[in-house]
Amino acid sequence: MESPFRIRFIAAASLTLMGLSLFLIHCSQSQKEGSQPRVVSTHRDVNVLLITVDTLRADYLSCYGGKIVPTSNMDALASRGVRFAQAFAQVPLTAPSHACILTGTYPPVHKLRDNGGFILDSGVPTLASITQQAGFETAAFVAAAVLDHYYGLNRGFNSYIDEMTTKRGKGALPGVVPEVRAEIITGRALNWLDTQLQRGVGRTPMQNFFLWVHYYDPHFPYDPPAPYRTRYAKNLYGGEVAYADAQVGVLLKGLADRGLQERTLVVLMGDHGESLGEHGEYTHGVFLYDSTLHIPLIMAGPGLAPKRVITQQLRTIDIMPTIVQWLGLSPGDKAQGVSIVPALTQGKVMPTTFAYSETIYPKTNLGWSELRAVRTPEYKLIQAPTPELYQLETDPGESRNVTHQYSEEVAQLQKKIQEVRGADSAQGILERQPISSETLRQLQSLGYATAGAGRDLRLDMSGPDPKDRVQVLEIIERSSRMINQHHYRSALPLLQGAVHSDPTNPFLYHLLGLCLQQLGQFQQAVQIFQQAIANKVDTDQMQAELGNSYLQLGDLQRAVDAMETAAGMNMADLQNLTNLATLYLQLRRPADAERTLRAILAEDDRYAEAYNLLGTLEIQRGQAELARGHFEKAVEYDPDLAEVYVNLGLLAENAGQPQQAVAYYKKFLEKADPRKHGPLIPKIKAAISSIERGQ
Numbered sequence: 111m112e113s114p115f116r117i118r119f120i121a122a123a124s125l126t127l128m129g130l131s132l133f134l135i136h137c138s139q140s141q142k143e144g145s146q147p148r149v150v151s152t153h154r155d156v157n158v159l160l161i162t163v164d165t166l167r168a169d170y171l172s173c174y175g176g177k178i179v180p181t182s183n184m185d186a187l188a189s190r191g192v193r194f195a196q197a198f199a200q201v202p203l204t205a206p207s208h209a210c211i212l213t214g215t216y217p218p219v220h221k222l223r224d225n226g227g228f229i230l231d232s233g234v235p236t237l238a239s240i241t242q243q244a245g246f247e248t249a250a251f252v253a254a255a256v257l258d259h260y261y262g263l264n265r266g267f268n269s270y271i272d273e274m275t276t277k278r279g280k281g282a283l284p285g286v287v288p289e290v291r292a293e294i295i296t297g298r299a300l301n302w303l304d305t306q307l308q309r310g311v312g313r314t315p316m317q318n319f320f321l322w323v324h325y326y327d328p329h330f331p332y333d334p335p336a337p338y339r340t341r342y343a344k345n346l347y348g349g350e351v352a353y354a355d356a357q358v359g360v361l362l363k364g365l366a367d368r369g370l371q372e373r374t375l376v377v378l379m380g381d382h383g384e385s386l387g388e389h390g391e392y393t394h395g396v397f398l399y400d401s402t403l404h405i406p407l408i409m410a411g412p413g414l415a416p417k418r419v420i421t422q423q424l425r426t427i428d429i430m431p432t433i434v435q436w437l438g439l440s441p442g443d444k445a446q447g448v449s450i451v452p453a454l455t456q457g458k459v460m461p462t463t464f465a466y467s468e469t470i471y472p473k474t475n476l477g478w479s480e481l482r483a484v485r486t487p488e489y490k491l492i493q494a495p496t497p498e499l500y501q502l503e504t505d506p507g508e509s510r511n512v513t514h515q516y517s518e519e520v521a522q523l524q525k526k527i528q529e530v531r532g533a534d535s536a537q538g539i540l541e542r543q544p545i546s547s548e549t550l551r552q553l554q555s556l557g558y559a560t561a562g563a564g565r566d567l568r569l570d571m572s573g574p575d576p577k578d579r580v581q582v583l584e585i586i587e588r589s590s591r592m593i594n595q596h597h598y599r600s601a602l603p604l605l606q607g608a609v610h611s612d613p614t615n616p617f618l619y620h621l622l623g624l625c626l627q628q629l630g631q632f633q634q635a636v637q638i639f640q641q642a643i644a645n646k647v648d649t650d651q652m653q654a655e656l657g658n659s660y661l662q663l664g665d666l667q668r669a670v671d672a673m674e675t676a677a678g679m680n681m682a683d684l685q686n687l688t689n690l691a692t693l694y695l696q697l698r699r700p701a702d703a704e705r706t707l708r709a710i711l712a713e714d715d716r717y718a719e720a721y722n723l724l725g726t727l728e729i730q731r732g733q734a735e736l737a738r739g740h741f742e743k744a745v746e747y748d749p750d751l752a753e754v755y756v757n758l759g760l761l762a763e764n765a766g767q768p769q770q771a772v773a774y775y776k777k778f779l780e781k782a783d784p785r786k787h788g789p790l791i792p793k794i795k796a797a798i799s800s801i802e803r804g805q
């Protein structure tokens with residue numbers, strides 16, 4: 111059927127040929143009240159599928175010379191497209207690196223400097239906002255809570271699916287976040303494709319989509335499913351890579367089976383690598399060596415020649431301008447990367463010589479100096495308390511610091527770093543805005559005057575040089591492994607020694623406090639958290655754990671104080687607020703409880719635990735009907751939240767509906783976790799038999 115838009119598009123396409131991109135069509139029917147008018151501009155008639163595989167080392171792909179894992183699906187993509195042999199991440203951390211990929215800017219511009227506690231600058235265009243403006247249907251499926259919509263990467267996506275299938279468990283290691291396995295992500299993405307195809311999106315001329323699919327599996331903790339777990343028992347990271355490759359295969363086959371391969375530009379890449387012990391680092395985030403910065407990058411699709419390998423250096427900030435130019439759109443004036451389309455089409459060498467990288471993770475998490483680096487094809491300069499220069503051609507493993515032999519190169523590269531970091535204030539103080547301005551406004555309207563009192567962070571290279579602390583990294587690695595296997599007692603002496611030698615490292619206090627809590631030594635845990643506070647390295651998580659420890663010791667007032675401090679330090683952490691609201695309820699402070707629960711729902715109106723607590727609050731107030739409504743919402747938003755079924759059961763019993771009550775209680779038993787609900791389980795069983803006896 112002839113689309114009424116067909117003629118306009120053809121007219122528009124000819125205008126583009128003449129170099130004019132002013133031809134805009136207002137789609138008034140899709141305009142929402144108060145939102146930006148949706149503008150459809152001309153673009154190349156292709157879909158875009160961006161696949162980011164988290165924590166994927168380039169040298170684990172067979173097409174990059176990897177020998178451990180056969181990555182046949184990623185290799186197949188490379189053989190029908192272009193493989194970039196020298197692609198480098200700007201930040202070895204998930205959220206900041208994805209911000210570079212999507213915005214084409216360095217962290218001082220996009221502002222998402224670290225995982226958690228930083229929000230993407232709302233004024234920087236993203237690949238999603240640009241394609242959405244151009245009329246693309248946009249969707250993202252992300253697999254880890256560090257990419258929650260909260261941090262702003264959802265901007266420009268019509269649909270941004272960040273629902274996690276795991277929760278932050280009690281006793282989870284710091285940095286271990288809720289995630290979703292790759293097969294679930296693949297399923298969600300293919301379902302979305304089917305829905306779009308039914309609407310004609312994806313295969314009708316000029317009705318295109320931009321789809322971003324994120325796989326998190328190779329990220330620590332390494333936990334591949336069968337059969338990869340046994341096949342790669344000696345290298346579980348490799349097992350995760352093999353599993354991710356298989357899922358990439360399912361996704362790409364799904365694309366081909368739906369007739370979309372010839373109409374879709376596929377870009378597959380890592381967000382950063384993994385150290386795996388190199389340079390004394392085990393995961394990523396601390397150092398700026400190629401172990402964590404070298405990433406695989408493959409592009410394939412209509413118009414791209416197969417089996418090509420491009421060896422010029424490429425940066426994650428070049429991805430957005432490249433895709434956008436390939437589509438015939440403009441990246442806007444904020445982008446700092448360059449489009450390498452001329453390299454793709456004409457083999458031209460583009461000005462991507464200087465790749466800036468940074469990590470503030472050592473400062474935010476370990477109390478050490480932040481690091482910055484600039485990489486050229488010949489050299490890498492790492493700006494650290496003791497600077498490092500590596501000559502990459504003769505020393506690709508970055509093992510011989512040659513700073514003293516090349517002072518001119520050092521000076522020139524330092525200038526390049528300065529150019530990029532210029533956006534930071536002169537004193538190096540980075541104001542941390544952990545919540546969005548909209549959330550801030552909502553929280554303030556609820557009476558949280560101190561909400562979002564951003565903590566300043568000094569990026570002045572103060573603190574120990576991370577490379578002088580590799581022995582601490584080793585202890586963190588060893589003790590984390592012990593904690594993962596619940597060997598808390600073995601981890602204790604290691605961590606106590608490390609805290610003694612590195613007393614301003616917040617991560618060590620986290621781990622030590624965690625072990626003590628797991629061993630039931632709450633008084634000692636309180637002491638450890640207070641030591642961290644005295645050393646001014648406490649975090650909201652530590653204050654929250656201090657509150658939990660006081661709770662275990664029965665000191666409710668101190669628990670409330672600590673949890674209020676935690677919530678004030680980071681209002682973004684809804685778990686902190688949930689714990690606080692629970693305590694207010696226990697202390698019979700209904701007004702404070704309600705205010706806190708409303709704050710949670712202002713941020714996430716599908717937060718099941720908050721509805722459960724609101725229900726409990728209404729019970730305290732004698733409002734059974736209101737309570738029931740809240741409990742039902744809680745079940746609707748999270749059918750696995752076991753305790754709600756007890757509440758619904760109690761309500762049913764009180765309302766003289768014993769059958770219904772038994773059904774709810776049985777549901778609870780089905781969902782209950784013996785570790786969490788241990789003492790409640792026998793009581794509920796007794797209640798069931800008592801009701802059944804009475805009938």
Ligand SMILES: [Zn+2]
Nearest residue numbers: 164165204381
């Ligand atoms: Zn990552």
